[in-house]
Ligand code: HEM
């Protein structure tokens with residue numbers, strides 16, 4: 001039994017919080033994708049777990065979604081930020097011990113939330129499903145995280161603040177506010193109104209409730225996952241490619257426009273609902289104008305790579321990240337187009353949207369998260385990745401799996417849209433139509449699942465194996481302080 | 496461009512940008528947009544609210560929207576959702592996907608016993624469905640969930656549901672009187688012209704073959720493989736599904752030419768012709784679990800399934816193909832006639848969707 005002192009010491013080690021967050025994220029990915037596979041098979045064989053309430057499709061679904069958003073992407077990105085910040089600020093995280101405790105709290109909250117959702121504890125807001133007893137720990141963790149991040153930034157020993165830090169700083173503030181709004185946290189208990197109505201915990205009334213819900217719903221992708229992931233890309237790409245960032249001006253444009261334009265787009269999820277037209281128009285304009293931050297970011301990254309693309313072939317983690325950036329471009333472009341009224345009428349309520357969601361979260365940010373983990377964990381434990389071939393195989397499994405996954409759902413969505421909108425058929429007529437696409441999705445998802453297992457094995461072996469590349473570990477062990485691990489190529493002008 | 500990004504600029508700037516959007520996008524609507532309850536909206540009862548909670552707990556909202564639009568044919572009497580319809584909803588349950596049908600106007604489109612069977616196993620009432628079984632919701636809870644289903648659609652939905660419940664007691668009493676009285680009563684609920692309606696689609700091999708596909712996709716869960724009303728849904732339904740085989744002795748032809756033989760007093764086994772079947776499939780039999788299929792099956796498919804039932808379970812005779820379609824091509828020289836035999840049962844043009852997608 002370790003004494004408490006030993007535990008504190010263990011938690012104080014530099015990069016330990018980053019390591020623990022990255023590992024937790026990887027485990028959540030595995031669990032989240034396991035739920036996804038289960039659900040996917042339930043859609044094709046609906047009686048798979050018939051009669052087991054905790055395993056019914058519609059209870060697993062919110063558990064899957066929240067676990068992947070907050071558990072997999074959220075936790076992985078925390079790890080990435082905890083890794084990046086000390087290096088860019090040239091000062092230790094303030095403090096590793098706190099960040100470690102935070103990760104424990106965060107993991108427990110996600111575990112509790114998932115168990116609660118599987119048992120029916122659901123607030124009924126899409127993406128805002130966690131019940132109030134999970135929301136409070138999560139909100140505390142979010143605010144605590146913001147404080148860790150900002151204390152580290154304030155204690156920095158470099159004057160200039162690199163782009164990644166802008167994004168991290170913005171993200172931790174935004175999500176703290178958004179989470180509070182999205183879960184209607186000032187309203188944690190059910191109340192009874194005089195005319196016999198109840199106002200459900202974590203909800204307001206009528207269409208307003210829908211407006212609040214989707215304001216949050218879209219911003220959890222836009223101002224949490226997207227900006228959190230972009231922060232890491234801005235660090236990893238110049239760092240791994242050993243080249244300065246292409247343009248400071250593009251970074252500035254991207255940063256300020258993303259907040260201004262992403263935030264109001266939530267109502268594009270309600271384009272068919274009877275909300276006021278001005279809200280719809282506001283959302284559509286924002287959605288189309290998002291091309292500006294998206295293009296400025298993607299251009300910046302791709303121009304940074306110009307002349308260095310061969311590195312993306314050699315280095316798996318870089319390849320993961322850059323493929324993620326490509327998918328980000330694709331999904332955002334798709335997003336802008338599907339927010340147009342004519343397009344949305346056709347694809348709304350169909351599987352097309354599920355395809356879009358996975359292209360974004362699994363394609364763009366799942367790839368970025370995988371690249372982050374594969375790059376950072378070896379750096380932290382100062383040991384090369386256990387198997388490069390396994391990582392390579394994972395890459396191709398992800399790529400083929402995701403592409404097939406996306407296209408089968410897109411096709412299913414188009415088939416549904418045609419049946420409903422062109423042929424005037426009721427939804428029930430589309431059941432036999434979508435079934436083959438669901439089978440295809442399950443097949444491609446199996447490839448992704450295999451990739452996830454490969455990553456899990458690779459990371460586990462990297463952490464535990466003793467087979468070391470001598471030269472590599474010597475070099476890493478000689479680097480006494482963090483400064484020597486500073487990203488090569490991030491010259492003073494880029495910081 | 497040279498903007499100095501300090502922690503202050505980032506922290507305050509980022510917060511200010513978000514705050515401005517929160518004001519415009521969240522607070523302003525909350526302040527400006529307060530729809531009054533629409534004439535159709537009505538508050539929920541305690542039982543309905545319990546059902547609504549179960550709807551949320553079990554995640555029904557992930558597959559069912561509650562947002563009927565003008566594009567939704569034949570649902571909710573063509574009403575589109577209006578802001579005031581949601582006035583009593585907390586949380587809103589608009590949803591974002593339609594793996595299953597929109598439920599905004601569900602009230603009264605099915606009877607309670609249909610719902611009971613459907614929650615036990617959706618395949619009982621809809622063989623093609625991929626909705627999960629909710630058989631773990633039992634007793635009072637399932638009743639509450641059904642009460643919630645029946646209140647959807649506001650006042651109109653509740654009125655439909657009340658009508659169904661009233662019809663049900665009458666239907667049960669006739670069912671208990673025996674099959675002849677029962678069918679006689681059911682026939683009396685249909686418009687008289689339909690009872691003697693000549694069958695416009697001859698009961699040919701082709702029609703019967705197509706009807707079988709429809710029967711297996713839509714009817715088999717209740718009426719059963721053998722048409723005897725002993726499908727898996729039967730134990731939950733009262734009155735139980737029609738046993739077509741009981742109607743066999745009548746010897747009716749598909750054209751209903753025997754309709755005059757029916758005699759209420761002698762308790763002779765009753766006759767239904769394809770017109771009666773058509774009408775029942777189109778609009779359902781209110782009060783029974785037999786739902787309406789008017790938004791789901793095209794006209795010819797309904798005649799086809801009637802022919803299948805009549806031929807397979809009720810002893811109708813096969814009819815020769817009358818060549819109605821050929822008449823259209825009468826003026827063409829014989830060699831120019833399209834050859835259809837290779838891809839059709841009997842030369843009748845087949846809707847392409849018949850083959851791609853049963854039902
Ligand atoms: C092999 C991996 C995966 C499989 C098989 C899978 C499967 C599914 C299924 C079956 C649904 C429900 C769709 C429906 O309601 O019709 C779903 C929804 C969702 N999943 Fe996944 N999933 C996987 C990985 C992921 C990952 C890694 C993420 C995020 C990082 C993710 C995020 C989501 C989201 C956000 C939704 C909700 C989509 C919407 O509301 O439109 N999934 N997933």
Ligand code: HEM
Pocket residue numbers: 126221222225226265268269287288290291294331332333334335336337338339344347348349353354356357358360361365591
């Ligand atoms: C320019 C950027 C983007 C635009 C304009 C956009 C637009 C949209 C629109 C209009 C929908 C709703 C479709 C419908 O229900 O009819 C949607 C859904 C969705 N988007 Fe995007 N999108 C963009 C980028 C992204 C990114 C980067 C992510 C993830 C980080 C993302 C994640 C999602 C998810 C998860 C959904 C499914 C929501 C649900 O119904 O549950 N999108 N997007």
